Amino acid sequence: MSEYVLEMRGVCKSFPGVKALDHAQLKLRPGTVHALMGENGAGKSTLMKCMFGIYKMDEGDIYIDGQKTVISDPLEAWDKGISMVHQELQPIPARTIGENIFLGRYPMKKALGFIPVVDHDKMYEDTAKLLKRVRMDFDPKQKLGTLTVSQMQSVEIAKAVAGNCRVLILDEPTSSLTQNEVEALFRIVEDLKKEGVAIVYISHKMDEILRISDEVTIMRDGQYIGTWEAKDLTTDFIITKMVGRELTNLYPKRENVPGDVVFEVEDFTSINPRSFRHCSFNVRKGEILGVAGLVGAQRTELMEGLFGTRSHTSGTIHYQGKELKITRPKDAIDQGIAMLTEDRRGSGIMGVLSVADNISVASLNKYIDYGFMLNTKKIDELVEENRKKMNIKTPSGKTLIQSLSGGNQQKVLIGRWLANDPDVLILDEPTRGIDVGAKYEIYCIIADLAKQGKSIIMISSEMGELIGMSDRIMVMCDGRITGFIDGKEANQENIMALATQFE
Amino acid sequence: MNKKDNFGKKFLNYVKSNPIVVMLVIVAIIVGFTKDNFFSWKNFGNLMSNTAVRFLIALGVSGCLITKGTDLSAGRQVGLAACLAGILIQRGDYSGRLTSLPQMNMFVVLLIVVIIGALLGLLNGAIITLLKVPPFITTLGTQTIVYGLCLVATDAQPIGGFQKSFIDLINGRIGNSNGFHLPYLLFVAALFGVIFWFLYNKMRHGKYMYAIGGNEVAAEVSGVNTTKTLMLIYTTAGIMYAIAGWLLAGKTGGASTSMGMGYELEAIAACTIGGVSTTGGIGTVSGVLVGVLVFELLKIVLQFLGVNPYYNYIVQGVVIVVAVALDVRKYLAKK
Numbered sequence: 001m002s003e004y005v006l007e008m009r010g011v012c013k014s015f016p017g018v019k020a021l022d023h024a025q026l027k028l029r030p031g032t033v034h035a036l037m038g039e040n041g042a043g044k045s046t047l048m049k050c051m052f053g054i055y056k057m058d059e060g061d062i063y064i065d066g067q068k069t070v071i072s073d074p075l076e077a078w079d080k081g082i083s084m085v086h087q088e089l090q091p092i093p094a095r096t097i098g099e100n101i102f103l104g105r106y107p108m109k110k111a112l113g114f115i116p117v118v119d120h121d122k123m124y125e126d127t128a129k130l131l132k133r134v135r136m137d138f139d140p141k142q143k144l145g146t147l148t149v150s151q152m153q154s155v156e157i158a159k160a161v162a163g164n165c166r167v168l169i170l171d172e173p174t175s176s177l178t179q180n181e182v183e184a185l186f187r188i189v190e191d192l193k194k195e196g197v198a199i200v201y202i203s204h205k206m207d208e209i210l211r212i213s214d215e216v217t218i219m220r221d222g223q224y225i226g227t228w229e230a231k232d233l234t235t236d237f238i239i240t241k242m243v244g245r246e247l248t249n250l251y252p253k254r255e256n257v258p259g260d261v262v263f264e265v266e267d268f269t270s271i272n273p274r275s276f277r278h279c280s281f282n283v284r285k286g287e288i289l290g291v292a293g294l295v296g297a298q299r300t301e302l303m304e305g306l307f308g309t310r311s312h313t314s315g316t317i318h319y320q321g322k323e324l325k326i327t328r329p330k331d332a333i334d335q336g337i338a339m340l341t342e343d344r345r346g347s348g349i350m351g352v353l354s355v356a357d358n359i360s361v362a363s364l365n366k367y368i369d370y371g372f373m374l375n376t377k378k379i380d381e382l383v384e385e386n387r388k389k390m391n392i393k394t395p396s397g398k399t400l401i402q403s404l405s406g407g408n409q410q411k412v413l414i415g416r417w418l419a420n421d422p423d424v425l426i427l428d429e430p431t432r433g434i435d436v437g438a439k440y441e442i443y444c445i446i447a448d449l450a451k452q453g454k455s456i457i458m459i460s461s462e463m464g465e466l467i468g469m470s471d472r473i474m475v476m477c478d479g480r481i482t483g484f485i486d487g488k489e490a491n492q493e494n495i496m497a498l499a500t501q502f503e
Numbered sequence: 504m505n506k507k508d509n510f511g512k513k514f515l516n517y518v519k520s521n522p523i524v525v526m527l528v529i530v531a532i533i534v535g536f537t538k539d540n541f542f543s544w545k546n547f548g549n550l551m552s553n554t555a556v557r558f559l560i561a562l563g564v565s566g567c568l569i570t571k572g573t574d575l576s577a578g579r580q581v582g583l584a585a586c587l588a589g590i591l592i593q594r595g596d597y598s599g600r601l602t603s604l605p606q607m608n609m610f611v612v613l614l615i616v617v618i619i620g621a622l623l624g625l626l627n628g629a630i631i632t633l634l635k636v637p638p639f640i641t642t643l644g645t646q647t648i649v650y651g652l653c654l655v656a657t658d659a660q661p662i663g664g665f666q667k668s669f670i671d672l673i674n675g676r677i678g679n680s681n682g683f684h685l686p687y688l689l690f691v692a693a694l695f696g697v698i699f700w701f702l703y704n705k706m707r708h709g710k711y712m713y714a715i716g717g718n719e720v721a722a723e724v725s726g727v728n729t730t731k732t733l734m735l736i737y738t739t740a741g742i743m744y745a746i747a748g749w750l751l752a753g754k755t756g757g758a759s760t761s762m763g764m765g766y767e768l769e770a771i772a773a774c775t776i777g778g779v780s781t782t783g784g785i786g787t788v789s790g791v792l793v794g795v796l797v798f799e800l801l802k803i804v805l806q807f808l809g810v811n812p813y814y815n816y817i818v819q820g821v822v823i824v825v826a827v828a829l830d831v832r833k834y835l836a837k838k
Contacts, residue, residue, distance in 0.1 A: 309724060333726040347724050350717025352784040361714045362725040364707045373705050416725065 002066030005030040005198045006082070006167050011050055011060030013222075020046045022222045023060075028167060028198040033189060035201045035209045035230065038219035039242055039435035044202055047219070048084065048169055052077045081166035085156045085173060093145030098127035100144050101159040130158040134188050149295075150181035157188060161197070168192060169200040174208060178294040179496070186212055204435075205462075206235040220244050243436055251468035252443050256450035258287035258471050263424050263455050268305060268315030276302040276479045279315070283424065283455040288446065290470030290487070291459040292495050297476040299459045300342055303426045307332045307339040319423065333362060338417035342428040342459070344406065348413050351402035355394050356383045358401045358412050363419035386415035390445055407438025414445060425449060427458045431465060443469060463492050477501050523776055523826050527797050531804050538807045546803065548676065548686050552754060554799045555692035556747050561770040561777075561791050562699050563743030566736040568774050569716045571783035572631065572638035574737070575767050576646040577744055580623055582763030583653040584616040584748025589662035589758030591615065597664030601657065609669045609753075616745045623649060624741020628734035646767075653760050661759040665752070673753030688750065695743070700788040712736060716784035772823040773798045775830055798822075 006028045013021040021043050028034050038044050049055045051062065053071040062069050064080060071077050092100055099106075102123050109119040127140035134154045144152060153173065160168055170189075174182045189199060189212060201213055209216065209230070216233060218225040218241045225241050239250075263283040270276045276298040283289045293299045304310040306317060308326040317324045319336065326332045332339070341347040350358055360367065360379045367375045367382075383397035390411045394404055401409055410430065417425060430446065431439045446469065450456050460466050466473055470487045475498035483498040518525050535541040560577055567574040593599075595606030623645065630641045678684030703709035711732045714722040723729050752758045777794025779786030801822060805815050 307724075329724050330726040330728060339724065341721075341724055347718070347720040350714055350721055350784060352780070352782075353713055353717040357710060357713060357717075361710065361722065361727065364710055368707060373701075374707060374710065376705070 002063070004028055004063070005065060006051075007063040007066075008047065008051060009061050009063070011047060012058045013046055013050060013055055014058055020222050021050070021057075021060075023224060024219060024222060025224045026051075026200075026217055027227065028200065029215070030166070030198050031193050031196045032214040033193060033199045033201050033212050035203065035213035035216040036219070037203075037209065037216060037238060037242055039437065042219040042242070043222040044219060045171070046222070048171070048200075048202075051082065051169075052084065078163060081164050082169075083160040083163065083165050083167070084169040085153065085160050085171065087172040091144050091152050091155070093143065095144060096141050097131070097138060097144055097147075097155055098124045098140040100155060101127050101130060101162060126162075127158075130162055131155075133161065133191070134158045135184070135191070148181075150177045150184065153177070153185070154188065161192065165197055167198045167200065169202070171202045172204070173201070174203065174205060178296065180294075182208070206238060209238070210235070218242055239436060250440070250464065252440070252447045254288070254447045254450065254469075254471075256286045256288065256447065256471070259285035259453070261285075262320050264318040265306060266316045266318070268302065268317075269313050270298075270301065270305055270479070271311045271313050272301075274479065275310075276305060276476075279476075279481050281474055281481060281484075283457060284471075285455055286450050286453045287471045288450050288456045288458060288469055288487075290466040290473040290490075291457060291476065292463075292466050292473050293476035293499050295461070296478070297499065298479040299476050300428055301479075302476070303339060303428060303457065303459065307337060307426060333420060333422075336420075336423040337426065338362075338420060338422035338424070339426040340410075340413055340417060340428060340430055342432070344409060344413065344433070349401050349409050352400060354398050355392075355401050355404070355412055356380065356397035359383055359386060359397075359415045359419065362416050366419070382415075382419055386412070386418070390415060391441060405435075405438070407434040407442070410434060410438075410442060411445070414442070418449075422454070424455045424457070427456065429459060429461065431460075431462070463495060466495070467491065475499050478503065521778070521793075522829060523822065524793060524797050527801055527804075527822075531800050534804050534807055541807050544683055545680060548680065548684055550796075550799055550803055551692075552674075552686045552688045553802075554796050555686070555688035556750050556754065557766070557770065557773065557799060558692045558792060558795045559695055559743050559747040559750070560766055561773045561795050562695060562788070563740035563747075564767065564770040565699075565774050565779055565786055565788075565791050566712055567638065567740055568771065568779050568781070569712055569783065569786045570733060570736060571716055571719070572733070572737075573642060573771065574627065574740055575639065575642040576623070576627060576649055577642075577740070577770055578763040578766035578768070579646045579649040579653065580620060580741060580744035580763070581748040581751060581766050582758075582760060583623075583649050583656070584620055584745040585752040585755075585758040585762045586653050586657050586662060586748075586760060587619065588612050588616050588749040588752045589665065590656065592666055592669050592752070593662065593664045594666050599660075599664055601660065601662065606666070609666065609672070613746070613749050616749050617742050620741040620743075620745025620748075621738050622741070624738040624744075625734060627741070628737030631737065632730040632733045650760070657758075657760055659760055661757060663757045665756060669753050670756050673750055674756075688754070691750065695746075696788055696792060703788055708732065708735060713784055716786075718784075768823070769798060769819070770795075772819075772826060775823070776826040778830075780830065781827065 004027045008026045011021050011024045024043060024047050026036065026047065036044050046055065050057045051071065053073045053076060062071060069080065071080065107119040107122045108116050111117045124140040131138055131140065134157050136151065136154050144155065147155065173185060177185060192199060203209055210233065213230045215227055216230050216238065217227045218238065220242060261282045262285045266280050268276060268279040279302055291299050301310060305312045308328045308331055317326065324335045356379055360382060364374065367378045369375045380397060386392060387394065392411045393408050401412060427446065431442050434442065446456060446458065458469065467490045472487055473485045473490050473495060474481060475483050475485065475495055477499050482501040485494055540546060560581060564574050564577055590601045591607050591612040592609055593601065627642055627645055630636050631638050675687045676684045711722065711727045714727055715729055715732060719729060748763065751762065773794035774786065774791050775781060776797055777790035779790060801819065802815065805818060
């Protein structure tokens with residue numbers, strides 16, 4: 001018997017023009033959590049796709065229990081006990097939990113002895129057992145859509161471990177979970193560990209990795225960098241290995257000096273009674289105001305209310321003493337407010353359009369000649385200017401935005417807003433899903449904007465980012481603002497204390 | 504890489520991404536060399552005039568498609584415009600006159616049908632944006648309404664007896680019909696082609712249209728007035744159908760309630776063959792032109808091959824499905 005349940009050795013995979021994997025390897029011990037780390041593009045997901053037979057390896061072998069095996073498609077992987085919970089869940093909300101779990105492999109029985117029909121009793125019985133395994137106490141016949149995101153994720157895990165699961169891959173499992181939900185997930189992971197399942201944990205969150213994992217494998221540019229015992233590692237060490245160079249600072253030195261209060265929000269309340277209510281706060285000129293809170297704290301909703309994409313029943317907004325009337329995004333934009341939305345793909349980029357179209361769409365009014373014709377030369381200049389200023393990596397302005405990396409897409413979207421020269425910038429999770437190098441660049445851009453005297457409101461779910469970047473942190477809980485903390489005094493504990501101040 | 508290679512590569516790429524266009528052109532060439540009169544000025548003129556009218560309709564639909572919508576009322580709107588134009592353009596002394604109004608100038612009639620077309624388009628736009636009814640259902644409803652209006656207006660009677668000057672103008676041409684000639688309709692199509700190219704590429708409205716097709720939520724967040732833009736798109740479409748209907752009445756020399764039936768499907772198919780993506784945000788005026796041209800070419804080829812007209816529908820239907828299947832594959836391959 002091998003000491004590893006699954007091994008991948010010397011895996012190479014090339015795509016036209018890129019060597020995505022260059023002798024990568026991964027060795028999983030049963031009953032352990034193995035973190036797989038690397039920047040975006042380091043080859044983590046390519047390696048996983050090779051494990052599942054979605055990609056065919058150019059070179060390299062897979063061993064299960066020391067036996068050389070070939071896995072040619074995901075179904076075969078499933079049969080061999082390998083399953084995966086994807087970062088983006090693909091649930092069918094209108095069907096029941098049981099149907100979601102057994103989708104595609106419904107237990108069957110024969111009605112009247114010959115008509116094959118789905119055996120619902122058995123399906124729901126099995127579902128109940130599986131749910132117990134992931135510490136969930138739900139009616140298997142409940143519609144999936146009635147669950148929260150974290151509960152749906154637990155269902156996905158239940159689905160993944162339904163068979164004879166020996167290797168479970170969790171891809172960024174905590175990206176949309178609250179702290180409590182993360183704890184619940186970790187308990188499930190611990191349970192599975194005890195059952196002897198080897199868990200591959202893909203995440204960018206250092207604190208989680210250091211807490212939950214036993215071993216850490218780091219990849220960079222498709223190459224295997226090394227495997228270490230988690231208990232010997234530090235955040236700095238991991239980042240150095242991932243980036244391949246010393247990162248002296250995670251956050252840039254900020255030189256902005258907050259001035260007078262310019263942006264004031266008074267008693268803002270949503271039309272939805274369960275959303276934000278009686279929110280009052282202000283932002284100074286040249287200040288970075290961080291906004292902390294758990295998922296569900298209604299931070300995004302409050303900002304969308306200010307920006308005009310959501311309705312409010314009461315409340316006023318003033319900029320430099322002048323009241324702003326905002327009922328739709330256009331009003332906000334015309335009055336000097338910009339909002340980088342949380343969901344880059346859903347409400348940010350227009351994927352099939354060019355970088356130039358994406359960057360100019362919010363400011364086209366500025367590029368009209370003779371009252372009707374667009375000045376394409378000026379738009380090209382805008383693209384060029386942004387490309388240089390923010391180091392956007394794109395072959396040209398005509399390139400489709402969907403072919404850029406997340407970090408570069410985000411820079412284009414920041415450029416879109418800066419083209420209007422706004423006074424107040426609302427940034428909702430500006431670095432979500434962006435790799436370490438590009439994150440730093442975005443922080444530099446934010447710091448520079450504050451230095452220029454812009455007022456910045458930054459929502460973030462990453463504590464480090466909030467503490468490292470904010471002059472002041474506003475904390476929300478359950479639709480209310482529960483307090484403000486000075487950036488210098490902020491720490492994980494005092495933020496969490498305010499973020500969990502439920503009524 | 505030198506310029507020649509570059510052109511070769513581009514040509515190859517075009518062939519790869521537009522197999523249906525290439526295939527039909529090859530078929531046309533083969534038919535041309537095997538059948539007499541295919542390569543004739545008369546046939547060329549026919550192709551041009553047919554294409555011209557269909558191009559205007561396809562231009563109208565293209566905006567709806569680029570914004571992820573559709574317009575199933577297009578064909579019936581063309582029919583209504585043709586019938587109304589027919590009624591108003593009948594000679595004052597024609598015995599079968601359907602109206603007691605005095606004989607009207609054809610351009611006044613054009614203005615009237617354009618206004619009606621614009622209102623119908625605006626109605627579509629308003630239902631889609633204000634009542635949030637999906638475009639497919641909205642225009643399915645208005646398609647039936649418009650047909651009903653047409654039946655009421657004409658009492659289901661065929662309309663003839665047009666002013667001669669009208670028929671002469673629409674069917675006019677530069678040059679002799681037996682030799683080299685360019686139909687007036689060709690210039691009308693060219694004019695609108697240029698206008699739409701400018702609208703789509705050089706004006707804010709066009710950029711907003713592509714933005715909505717690319718990501719409507721993002722467009723709204725970026726300050727695009729999506730309601731206004733969409734209403735404008737459907738209104739413009741209505742105007743194009745009205746102009747096409749007016750031209751069609753003149754071209755045919757008569758009008759009936761069955762006119763324009765199914766034109767919307769042909770226009771949508773032509774747009775798709777020409778690269779307007781059904782997933783939104785993609786489409787060019789030149790592509791629409793190619794699509795329409797290819798579709799009209801297909802019809803003429805079938806005619807020359809002596810295919811029973813009843814089979815035409817079958818062939819055209821197959822081409823539509825194959826074109827969309829190939830279009831979808833382009834995006835599947837990229838994943």
